[in-house]
Amino acid sequence: MSLDPINLAAFLGMALVTYLTRIAGLALVGRLxxxxxxxxxxxxxxxxxxxxxxxxxxxxxxWPERVAALVCGLAAMRLPLLGVVAVGVATVVALRMVA
Structure with missing residues (x-):
């Protein structure tokens, strides 16, 4: 497998831009x-x-994904975001095992 220098430059450029936008956001939030x-x-x-x-x-x-989306919508009224994601993943896994 060979590494094309143009692709490497594109990957590194995208990584740099992504990193700079995240750092800029963190730097600005403290000043606003x-x-x-x-x-x-x-x-x-x-x-x-x-x-x-x-x-x-x-x-x-x-249908398992649709039901899980509905369950997530209901869970979002009571749980924080991480809890909603955990409930959604558990629901999809359980329903896919049934289907």
Missing amino acids: DLSPRAQAAFDAIPPAVLIAVIAPSALATG
Whole structure:
């Protein structure tokens, strides 16, 4: 297997840009004085991105994924994000074993 220098440069460039955007975000957050409303909006971004990634897959596949998405929606009213993800994964695994 050979390593193409152009591909290596592209991978390293993408890694550098990703790293710099994350570091820039962390550096800026410490300097911003956000209102409670703006802070709530920023706190809502990770769950919104997670739903945007998962929903098409859940709705385009079989019934176990649809049921798990519904269970996750209900669990999200009571549990933190990590708990919702754990409940969703456990539900999909259990339902796929049944199906």
